[in-house]
Amino acid sequence: MGKSRTKRFKRPQFSPTGDSQGELAAAENGTEQEDDDGPAAELLEKLQHPSAEVRECACAGLARLVQQRPALPDLARRDAVRRLGPLLLDPSLAVRETAAGALRNLSACGGFEVCDDMVTKDVMTPLVALLRECSAGLDSSEMSAQKDKDRSGSSVENIANEAVNVLWNVCECSSRAVSIFNKEGCLEIVIKFLSRFSTNVDLAVSVAYCLQTVTEDNPELLKSFRASALQVLESAMLAPASSMEHILLKTLVAGTVWNLKEAIPSKSQAEVMHAVLRIVSEALDVDAGEAVIRLKQAETQRLQTASETAEATEAAGGGGVATDNDEDEMGAAPRERRGRREASVSDFLPPTDQERREAAALLTAQQTALEILVNMCCSEGPSDDEDEWEEALSSSDESEALVEDALCEGAGQLLSPLCLSHEVHAALTSFLLPRKVFEKTAFPNSAAVGLCSRSPAWKPLVRKMSTVQCRALLCLQSLVSLLEVEHLGGAPALQALAQHLSTLLFSQPDFAQHVDFLEAISSALRALLQTMASKNIPQCMTPDQLMVLCRAGLQSASVGVRVNVVSILGITGSVLAKEDGTLETLKAIGCSLLEVATKDPSLVVAGEALDALFDVFADGREAARACVQIRLLPALRELQPVFRMKIRKEGRGQYSPDQLRVLDNVKTNLRRFVAYQEAVQQGPTAEPPEPLREGAALAPERARFGEPSSNASALSVDSRF
Template structure:
């Protein structure tokens, strides 16, 4: 239905993370766990004159709030205001655990809790803490010593992660970030990367978040910030954690590209794309088994831990000393504040950032996959136009676009052009073989890597990460197809290769059709591809029967975007078939399927897409006319017309936005016109 969407990504909100609890005694823990309502006692202990007791209380709160059902009890007792002053406690240990308790509260509580924390002014002590930490780095610039129990770096890491989570969830927090000049406080944390990669990564994640779509910040970025980011991009450490750091820096440079002088922009763009291309060139399918084998060898030579051990884990970026079995679970995190490209997005559930404290190889594996996922998301944004997307069906329908621009005096239909990339970016992406790299990442995860991850519980969290890399690659492919000239992608032959690749993904396994995230990504890519093939009259390898089978499964999906994609695919397929002889039977099947959705789907957006697809399929041609008569399309649409009109009037204003209502109203008008067209055919 008109232009295809250009999905824009923001990083998902980071997951719950634990904190240092070095002062907690086993006996006291058992006593605390026996309490039915821990909030009252723990909050009272925050006021103790004894630093050890305050630390114990903060550490216990950080653990307890990881169970989301415990959060309301703490919030009702003003936990945020009680913990806030402890961010500036005289004890480093209390500062670290208090900041960590707030970090877990924000992460496990979700966006609403984050907004509430900002309203309760948690950012005032947090800002002061971060600035003190920055001064502490200047006083002591030496590497962190492993034997030091609590350091300024540890406190800063918790503080940066809390800030990151608040800014990811709250626009008010971002405004405070801008006004308080916290970019200058983040910079020293980023520059610690030669000594403390975990702190630098936390700062890079936070920076990547706050620089996205933040024009207020862009105007205040100093030369020191740009120089620090360039320094990270030019770093040469070979670990995967440093590779992830470079990718996050590349994302921030892309977000801040307007801050670079015109003479430096070309170099910055080249550095960013070079960094992305190098990351995507890494073969995770080969590297994960190598890392796992290296881990097995190291642990077999260790006298302190058996190779089969899978406990003693900690959350990423934290220093939790409890030993407990952490498995991938469900906690709600957001993409773009719960939205994608300004529209409602699917909630992403994953707490796979929990990692063993001593498993360096697993940390490397997670960093590799996170870096590749982030690389793909950056490329998605690079290949994303600023035009409205149809995530929530906002642009004009195909039937209305032609009318809307028919009266343009200069005939300029630039809004309909998919080629929205600058020539420089377009050339740079092609020179680094980005489309080919993306297509490779769209493959299913390596079978050997999957077997290893299934074998070791500690590595099982990587399965979801590998699948997510594939989904991001498919979304990236969708955007690339939408904005690049087909000739730059290899012309007809290259597009055929893409079609065969997508066909093998969709029809290679029945299980993939049950995964909503995969369905959304792959149907978007197929939709874009089919539109290009149809516009260029290029045959493709997916048969109408295969596409109908896929669309039948997709129309049962709960995600509106998947159902809309499926209907658009049917419309493109049908309009192409209408030009071919002997296609009446298939057109009838497509027509009946679209009519069924248009009359029965509970979502008006989906109903409208089904009607728009019907207009495309049966708009012209002898085969289409015969098929329309055979399925009694005229009478079916005439009966549907008043129902659709009544639904728009009754449900529209309560459930749908102004742009959606505009599209729905255009569909209503086109439905009336199309019924008139069918009536004319019947009277011939």
């Protein structure tokens, strides 16, 4: 499995406050949207208004409008980025903040294409200038005084936070933005913002997100890191975790430090890796379900107390002898009096989202910690020149022979192997991380899910809890692939783990509807069953369960799910092929794999199905009988030229070089497997044929789609599961 850079996260978005929003609500939700011009034209026009208050109002409206996906094309057509960009340097701090907020939301909601378009339209020029001014303004008494004068309370740090979020979003989506980040020396600026983590954790978290993004696969930036910058990162990692947001900050910084490992002196490597995994361990130590319950209850209690205090204060202020003004107030319409009363009570209520922010920060920290672990378990293997490989995949038969020779010489390097350094091994051991990962694979706390589901504001956290579970399952896959069986607790522990995963899977009747969960758990099951098969450990999934998973998984729209399910079929079938009385199950498995190999629209899935067929029918008396009865050989003869043609026609444009290497290896093995079966079925049948061994008839070390090699070093660990 490659690096665990997951799908783009849903970004926290800018939420403008102030009276200007109320003025825009009707325009955004009322009849103006039905006009062909919509609210976009009017808001963009107001960006040029001489009044700073009107410009701020327009920026706030755009910040909310861009969250409506249908509005994005209209905003692009009207060149919203070029109109908003100059306002990042507006004389008014409030306008700067809301303009940055609008661009933040645009980059968060628009996705990769919109972010790339923003860079094309030169948003980076005013954005970098704004970041520089904010950096200078942090020490400027003039701008500090300006903060107090600004009617909206906008500060340099608030503006910097919005600007860093824009920077983070565009750098994640655009390599050109990352190049500008490197060239313009943005590292020094954001490190200065990060150094204020003790007083402004929100800004520090935004910077940490940005740094984790820009430091990944960026050798040029690694050269720019000075000792002073590393010291700031170290200080943030060593700071006490006084809140869930500080836990998130430390975890994000740990991820950044892992990305920077090549820039860390070798004498400090062990210490740094230990520190990174200590933070990962601390993040995973927290029981997220209990924490969510505690925080939700704390919010409820706080709001109730504040409401009672406000009611009592208002009641006390309303007593005494009535005056003429009191009579006027009593004479007001009931709705008007009630509206003023509700506004008065709300003035006493504190902000209502702090506990929710803390809960979200914890869940995000745990998700990030698990992603760091997966990335630690993977390494980048040597990559061949893509042009050379594509040239080798030309249509000539001569080049096919050259490709085959290359595969036989270097098949062991087709996929990046999993590996762990000694330092990571030692830290995994000392922090008991396999056990902590295993604990996170359980379903989210039902009481916490219930509390969050009943509150619209907290309901998104249910999704976050499920995401943590999925990340834990993917992390478990890596650990199972890495660690020796004895270091996972031996055969009994692996069987118990397999039973746990089966229970998770089949306890949900609608598991096929949850694609992320199904992909994660099928990946974990695939790795676990492969390990058990390689050590001849009896597997615990029944044929009925296997076929239920097969039917559900092969109908999934996710290529990853289909690849995992096909591989599980192959692993299970190869085990059953060596046993007696398994003919019918082998026939069912063979028919399923053959159908996938011939009909699945993805060559990756079809290739995995062929590879699984080679495993199942390469050896064993029952496998030989099943092979004849399902007419596997004629089907593969017919498929062989079709598969070769698809690789030539579809492969180059749709699949990565790594996938093409694996597909070509499968093509080579298909030809050899057909020749082997022809020899078997033409020879005597009284005795089972000699098994088809790897490295002989088939190409050595056949690569798998998305499956890591199991070349892990041993860990001296007791059972952690």
